[in-house]
Amino acid sequence: MTLFHKVLLGFVGLAAMLPLIGVPQYWLYTLTIGLYYAMLASSWSLLVGYVGRISFAQAAMSGLGAYVSVLTGMYLDLPVIPSLLLGVAAAGVLGLFIGWLTLRLHGAYLGLTTIAFGEILRITVTAEHQLTQGSRGLQVRPLIEGAGPATYYYIFLAAAVASVLLMLLLLRSRIGLFFQAIREDEDGTASLGVNVTLWKSLAFGCSTAFAGLAGGLYAHFVQLITPSMMSMQEMGYVLAMAVIGGFSNVVYAAFGGVLLQILLEALRELGEWRLAVFGIIAILMLRFAPNGVFGWLENLLKRKG
Amino acid sequence: MQPQLDISNLSKSFGGLQALKGIDLSFQKGELVGLIGPNGSGKTTLLNIIGGYYKASGGAVTLEGHKTDGLAPSTLARLGIGRSFQVTKVFKRLTVLENMLVGALADWRLSRSSARDKAHGVLEKLKLTRLADSPASSLSGGQAKLLEFGRIMMLDPKIVLLDEPFGGVHPELKRFMYEKIVEWNEAGATIILISHDMGSIFGLCRRVVTLSYGDIIADGDPETVRNDPAVLEAYLGDHHAA
Amino acid sequence: MTLVAIAEQAANGLIISTFYALIALGIALIFGVLKIVNFAHGEFYMLGGYSCYLAVTLLGLPPIFGVVFAVVILMAVGVLVEQTLIKPIHTGKVDRPDEYAIMITFALAIMLLNLANSVFGPWPQSPAPVSRGIVEFGELIIPGDRLSAAGIGILLIVGLLLILRYTWAGKAVRAVSQDRAAAETFGINISRVSMLSFGAGAALAGAAGALIGPVFNVVPAMGAVPAIKAYIVVVLGGLGSIPGAIVGALILGQVEVFATILIPDTNRALAYKDAYGLVVLILVLLVRPQGLFGKPERRA
Ligand SMILES: Nc1ncnc2c1ncn2[C@@H]1O[C@H](COP(=O)(O)OP(=O)(O)OP(=O)(O)O)[C@@H](O)[C@H]1O
Numbered sequence: 001m002t003l004f005h006k007v008l009l010g011f012v013g014l015a016a017m018l019p020l021i022g023v024p025q026y027w028l029y030t031l032t033i034g035l036y037y038a039m040l041a042s043s044w045s046l047l048v049g050y051v052g053r054i055s056f057a058q059a060a061m062s063g064l065g066a067y068v069s070v071l072t073g074m075y076l077d078l079p080v081i082p083s084l085l086l087g088v089a090a091a092g093v094l095g096l097f098i099g100w101l102t103l104r105l106h107g108a109y110l111g112l113t114t115i116a117f118g119e120i121l122r123i124t125v126t127a128e129h130q131l132t133q134g135s136r137g138l139q140v141r142p143l144i145e146g147a148g149p150a151t152y153y154y155i156f157l158a159a160a161v162a163s164v165l166l167m168l169l170l171l172r173s174r175i176g177l178f179f180q181a182i183r184e185d186e187d188g189t190a191s192l193g194v195n196v197t198l199w200k201s202l203a204f205g206c207s208t209a210f211a212g213l214a215g216g217l218y219a220h221f222v223q224l225i226t227p228s229m230m231s232m233q234e235m236g237y238v239l240a241m242a243v244i245g246g247f248s249n250v251v252y253a254a255f256g257g258v259l260l261q262i263l264l265e266a267l268r269e270l271g272e273w274r275l276a277v278f279g280i281i282a283i284l285m286l287r288f289a290p291n292g293v294f295g296w297l298e299n300l301l302k303r304k305g
Numbered sequence: 306m307q308p309q310l311d312i313s314n315l316s317k318s319f320g321g322l323q324a325l326k327g328i329d330l331s332f333q334k335g336e337l338v339g340l341i342g343p344n345g346s347g348k349t350t351l352l353n354i355i356g357g358y359y360k361a362s363g364g365a366v367t368l369e370g371h372k373t374d375g376l377a378p379s380t381l382a383r384l385g386i387g388r389s390f391q392v393t394k395v396f397k398r399l400t401v402l403e404n405m406l407v408g409a410l411a412d413w414r415l416s417r418s419s420a421r422d423k424a425h426g427v428l429e430k431l432k433l434t435r436l437a438d439s440p441a442s443s444l445s446g447g448q449a450k451l452l453e454f455g456r457i458m459m460l461d462p463k464i465v466l467l468d469e470p471f472g473g474v475h476p477e478l479k480r481f482m483y484e485k486i487v488e489w490n491e492a493g494a495t496i497i498l499i500s501h502d503m504g505s506i507f508g509l510c511r512r513v514v515t516l517s518y519g520d521i522i523a524d525g526d527p528e529t530v531r532n533d534p535a536v537l538e539a540y541l542g543d544h545h546a547a
Numbered sequence: 548m549t550l551v552a553i554a555e556q557a558a559n560g561l562i563i564s565t566f567y568a569l570i571a572l573g574i575a576l577i578f579g580v581l582k583i584v585n586f587a588h589g590e591f592y593m594l595g596g597y598s599c600y601l602a603v604t605l606l607g608l609p610p611i612f613g614v615v616f617a618v619v620i621l622m623a624v625g626v627l628v629e630q631t632l633i634k635p636i637h638t639g640k641v642d643r644p645d646e647y648a649i650m651i652t653f654a655l656a657i658m659l660l661n662l663a664n665s666v667f668g669p670w671p672q673s674p675a676p677v678s679r680g681i682v683e684f685g686e687l688i689i690p691g692d693r694l695s696a697a698g699i700g701i702l703l704i705v706g707l708l709l710i711l712r713y714t715w716a717g718k719a720v721r722a723v724s725q726d727r728a729a730a731e732t733f734g735i736n737i738s739r740v741s742m743l744s745f746g747a748g749a750a751l752a753g754a755a756g757a758l759i760g761p762v763f764n765v766v767p768a769m770g771a772v773p774a775i776k777a778y779i780v781v782v783l784g785g786l787g788s789i790p791g792a793i794v795g796a797l798i799l800g801q802v803e804v805f806a807t808i809l810i811p812d813t814n815r816a817l818a819y820k821d822a823y824g825l826v827v828l829i830l831v832l833l834v835r836p837q838g839l840f841g842k843p844e845r846r847a
């Protein structure tokens with residue numbers, strides 16, 4: 001284990017202690033939201049960083065997971081867990097389908113197609129207001145009746161850690177190697193007998209399934225969802241988190257999500273300027289430190305250690 | 306005897322341009338064939354159709370008695386067709402070893418540790434062991450060509466398609482690659498070699514096929530093809546004929 | 548539906564098309580020369596709206612100068628962005644150029660949007676339009692602000708086409724769009740053409756924002772919807788194709804206006820109005836990614 005890995009584990013350990021050492025509820029709430037973004041940003045980096053396919057539908061997929069979970073709960077009277085799983089399945093299956101449909105597209109063409117899918121999802125959720133209450137938003141039952149902030153915090157911490165570990169497991173397997181080979185060169189990968197069609201679609205589906213899980217949990221935590229969670233602005237926020245953390249690595253991206261959410265709250269006096277500053281930082285990162293804050297940190301510690 | 310690979314009346318057009326004009330060719334198991342022709346004569350296009358990267362506009366490719374029409378490149382690779390690319394397609398941000406593992410691991414029956422052992426074996430033969438853990442982006446042009454070679458060796462292909470494997474390669478490395486090609490061929494693989502390097506073609510191959518503007522203008526043993534006036538004309542152009 | 552109503556819808560569609568074309572032409576110009584899709588185009592458009600607001604409402608200039616002001620400002624913004632963020636793509640200074648180009652312009656969009664939110668606040672502003680009142684063509688009634696904005700828009704489009712056709716700079720732009728390498732061997736300064744095209748593309752977006760801002764409202768988020776329409780238009784016409792952008796805009800304008808009429812449940816029809824074009828975009832990219840006028844991409 002490198003020094004950097006120890007530092008990361010230290011962060012996670014510290015995170016697990018926070019409720020015990022009397023961190024105010026307000027901060028637990030903030031961190032819980034941060035963990036939601038951690039899941040979302042790392043699911044996005046799973047696709048962009050490893051398979052080299054850019055999707056702008058990730059926020060919409062999180063929203064899909066949320067709405068499917070909430071609506072199946074409301075209209076089919078399902079308990080929370082099965083409805084959450086249905087949300088994950090819906091996002092995963094739609095992602096698989098989009099991944100398959102867009103196999104031949106790359107770069108900006110793929111970006112535009114995913115913007116279109118994301119926006120169609122958002123518009124549909126907004127338009128079907130008999131079902132979803134449109135932009136007024138939908139009341140959602142809690143994940144656990146009467147649970148306090150610490151409980152939610154632990155659930156999100158566990159979910160985020162589990163998601164990232166699952167992603168790492170996938171990426172360390174031979175499938176992860178196929179993903180990266182595809183990112184480098186599709187024809188070259190196919191020439192070696194790797195089923196590019198299958199793995200490209202599956203990568204899309206996995207990434208959106210994780211986004212769907214994040215969205216479903218988020219819905220039952222904040223207990224009010226609106227279509228704005230599916231907007232391109234929200235997508236931009238996720239992108240900034242992944243880029244600032246480091247989009248080439250699911251772990252960096254996850255930490256980027258938490259980091260930005262913490263900063264967002266800590267710098268409240270700055271008002272709207274915070275988001276503009278995040279945009280500037282994301283731009284500078286892309287240009288000068290493409291591995292993000294945590295990639296830079298890992299390098300730094302490697303040289304020291 | 307049924308040919309291992311049979312190409313019949315194969316044509317390919319890109320918009321108005323006819324890159325292949327209905328060619329017939331067949332290859333027996335264990336042949337070592339050179340494929341030559343001027344720039345743009347359709348050599349790479351032919352390889353791309355055999356490998357499943359392009360769809361033919363007409364005609365058929367038959368592999369061991371089965372039409373390959375509609376099969377994906379990855380499926381054809383699994384059926385035993387290995388290839389290299391004119392413009393090297395190594396995975397730059399993966400290590401040399403990882404590059405080697407991709408093809409082996411595509412076969413799920415092979416465990417990761419045996420794939421690794423096999424890769425190390427091949428790397429050693431190619432004298433690339435020292436670079437196993439370096440990113441492929443750090444390789445020289447010649448080393449990248451060798452790595453592509455090695456990746457194909459990992460597949461144990463029945464048919465090997467090589468598109469300009471010597472492009473930009475140092476003479477010493479080139480001799481090393483000749484040995485590998487012969488070794489491969491002696492182990493039973495059919496080899497189709499595209500090159501503009503006539504020394505290599507005529508030194509290695511027992512049969513040479515010449516393409517010009519999408520047509521086969523010569524097919525036979527090296528001596529005959531070398532002295533064929535049509536081949537000379539294709540290479541040297543009209544002013545020579547006139 | 549009466550004949551007048553149909554004519555009115557068609558005229559509305561044409562006016563909308565003009566705006567779409569103005570924005571889309573910038574995207575097409577930039578894609579043609581630089582082979583990147585500018586995902587911040589909607590925010591350039593928004594900045595055009597605010598430039599106009601600054602000039603007209605705060606400085607008290609006549610509205611037409613608002614448009615000129617916006618063009619100048621956005622030209623400068625475009626050149627600045629090209630020099631600092633886009634140029635490194637073509638000089639081999641970034642690791643993953645494809646992904647970088649997409650993400651950097653998307654991040655720029657977020658940054659500009661939030662910057663506008665911070666500086667101007669989320670409240671809508673409405674600078675004075677170039678002209679007010681209504682214009683009557685027989686029974687056909689069209690609001691003057693829209694008509695004048697569309698008129699100026701058409702002038703700008705025609706001007707751009709003339710520049711591309713007859714000036715040396717325009718020819719250089721077309722040469723680079725068609726074949727970068729060949730253009731370079733003919734001694735065209737690619738990096739100057741790139742800078743110019745990006746600046747001109749941004750200026751077109753700025754002009755559109757300045758023209759349309761007063762008709763609707765100037766708000767930080769105003770760029771999102773028109774930008775997406777413009778992407779649909781350029782994809783429909785073929786990414787990078789100038790005539791494609793114009794034809795695409797004409798088609799989308801009519802499709803939107805009439806698709807809304809054809810669906811019986813009007814509330815639903817309106818709610819889905821912005822989705823029709825997106826479906827078109829997906830279908831075009833899946834079935835014919837080169838669009839109506841583009842060249843197919845060549846596989847390595
Ligand atoms: N994807 C494509 N789209 C359009 N035209 C193509 C495509 N691939 C090949 N061509 C054209 O088909 C013809 C044959 O090309 P091909 O690459 O097969 O030639 P080649 O014999 O391999 O030449 P070289 O020796 O230069 O490699 C050329 O005119 C080429 O321009």
Ligand SMILES: [Mg+2]
Pocket residue numbers: 348349350391
């Ligand atoms: Mg070739």
